[in-house]
Amino acid sequence: MIKLFDPHVTEEEVEAARKVILSKNWASGSGDGLVKEFEQKFNQYIGSDEAVAVNSGTAALHLSMMISNVQGKNVFVPSLSFVTTVHSLSYTGAKPIFVDIKEDTLCIDPDDLEQKIQNHGGIIALPVHFGGMPCDLVKIKKICKNHALLLIDDAAHVCGGEINGTKIGKIADLTCFSFHPVKNLAMPTGGAITINNKDAFILSNKLKSLRWCGIDNRRGIFYDVTSISPNYYMNEISASIGLVQLKKLDLLNKKRREIAKRYAREIKLETKMKYEENCVYHLYWIVTNNREEFIRFLNENEIEVGTHYRPIHNMTVYNDYKNIELPVTNYVSNKVVTLPIHPNLTDSEITHIIDTINKFVS
Ligand SMILES: Cc1ncc(COP(=O)(O)O)c(C=O)c1O
Structure with missing residues (x-):
């Protein structure tokens, strides 16, 4: 059977993962080690202000909604997507306003988006680049700006994609990537949020706390917990494989x-x-x-x-x-x-x- 999905694996991934396994440093909630190296290299690759690694695309979406205070607010989203695009709204008490797609790309239709923003009002647009085809992000960004909406991008399908020479991940306020094994950049499990915003540094620190149960203000073995948040940090084995995958x-x-x-x-x-x-x-x-x-x-x-x-x-x-x-x-x-x-x-x-x-x- 010719498989629908099949990650590209060489000895380099095997060796990278083997090294981590033998080191016994498999994971650290603080994200030091290979997770930090992956974040830095991914940020450099995208050209974004900051990048925060997490353990799935779903985690990236959920934390992006958590940090945007969406409770009770409308978020504009396509329906032709993986279910967690919309679950991320339900987890955080936001309400989906479904926007139709264009027949030639299966990506969100900017005209329908504009219409629905006018009809309903809301705070975030969450487009999906269906199948890896960049949606009309320039037009969508303009619409978001005109209506004072935040643009959060579900880029699970489009890792490495560009629009007019700019990498997707550098355009929206927050961009959510998935490194699920079937994705273009594959890990056992993984995801990332890239940030482009004047408050990028503050947001990345907040996201780093949110990805690890709200743990904050760490000084040696002492720490505080400043929010109720899930356990979403990336492990070292995923990061080691991701570093090899990023190069190719x-x-x-x-x-x-x-x-x-x-x-x-x-x-x-x-x-x-x-x-x-x-x-x-x-x-x-x-x-x-x-x-x-x-x-x-x-x-x-x-x-x-x-x-x-x-x-x-x-x-x-x-x-x-x-x-x-x-x-x-x-x-x-x-x-x-x-x-x-x-x-x-x-x-x-x-x-x-x-x-x-x-x-x-x-
Ligand atoms: C469009 C889209 N968004 C989000 C996700 C969630 O990513 P993950 O499986 O890494 O949680 C996926 C994964 O299949 C996806 O295809």
């Missing part, structure tokens, strides 16, 4: 783009992800009318595929939102299929995927 991130993203270029050119389906130099292709999606049959045919031909995502507003736990109008989201989500696009794919596997799809279509 651009190269791995280039490989993803090369595969996308072939898919965009050779797959004979009308509606599919377009090719863009700035995209880092965490996912590659196509839209098909007979999804079940399509999936069955690909599986029979040893190709694993996904259906990213069932919209969050259709999940049982968000039942209150099930009847809201999101025409593009609802239309696409019943037809979308995601294809393997990881850097371990061989040329013959890519050809097999393309040929199988084209055989189904013809």
